[in-house]
Amino acid sequence: SGINAEYESSGINAEYGEMVQGYKLSPNAAANFSRKVLAKALRSNPYMVNLLLAGVDETGEPSLYFMDYLASMAKENYAAHGYGSFFILSTLDRYYREDMSKDEALDLLKKCIKEVQSRFIVNLNAFSVKIIDGNGVTEVADIPGRGTVHKDVPLEAIHPLLAKA
């Protein structure tokens, strides 16, 4: 969320680094580098952006980093930003387990989305879900987007992104 055009330059840095070194930047290094960028700009020209940075390192170990616009950072098993976080964090606290499988984790995510669609005052129908693993970043296609909208309302009317391809 927030103004994130400047962040693209950090992404290009990661790509460049990979070419020079011959191997990818680890999630820990990428996260700390990003946090440093936020911190350096904070007291002059701050980035108004909150981040969730997820990655998998060379050994297959995944990690999730929560960063906010004040350049704070925490490595977590689960995290959330924005108004939805007020609802989601409780759901995650209750149902998250360290030994979850990928499918169980996706189910938990769907639970979170349902919670937001049920309790949050703004209607949020379209969600983009991505999985980051050894194969890279893949979009998950079957996340429902209807929320609490009546079942007779066609998906395209809710949002063009929900129209079937």
Add this chain to the structure above:
Amino acid sequence: AVVSSSGINAEYGVLAVERRNTINSLLDDTFGSEKIYRLGSDVACSVAGITSDANVLTSRLRLIAQRYEFTYQESIPVEQLVRNICDIKQRYTQTGGLRPFGVSLLFMGWDARYGFQLYQSDPSGNYGGWKAACIGHNHASAVSLLKQEYKEDGCSVKEALLLAVKVLSKTLDINKLTSEKIQIATLTRSGDRTVIKVLNGDETSKLITEYEAEAKRLEEEKKGASGSKA
């Protein structure tokens, strides 16, 4: 200044074996480890050449390593550190009209990606990765000795230490090797920490004694063998 270094890649650690300068009774030797420099938590280097030039480079190396760690909260990969300083050394050969640094460096280090590594760099800014290397006085004969004795399929830290002592004793212009004349450092992993250790006088003496005993034993074996032929 006459300095000889040798680095040997063993399975558990990498060694740098150093020689201290000529023993002068007037020299104040309260400060140890003059020619082995810790560059970071996982990298150390030793130098051969003009000491004052070396000091500039090692200060720079330490800054580079710590700057990386400050930004990425991770140890700098060994090759990246070597490449960075070599890029600086190269600049002095091409621009500015300044003279190059009269220093050769041997780096020993560990990183998570490539494990234990040994790099050698010279005043041109060229660098290479090695299984075993030698710089400084008489390094040519030391290298040829290493070529004969170095075992491809790895050896333990102890064996590598003894090999280093052997190489040093044969290439330095001294009759008897003592712990004051050489300095040895090992780099090993213990759990998820890297341990860089400079051996103290007693440990060095023990190593030398062990090497000499082994050398003597081999001499006698040879004599016995040739004696029985006669």
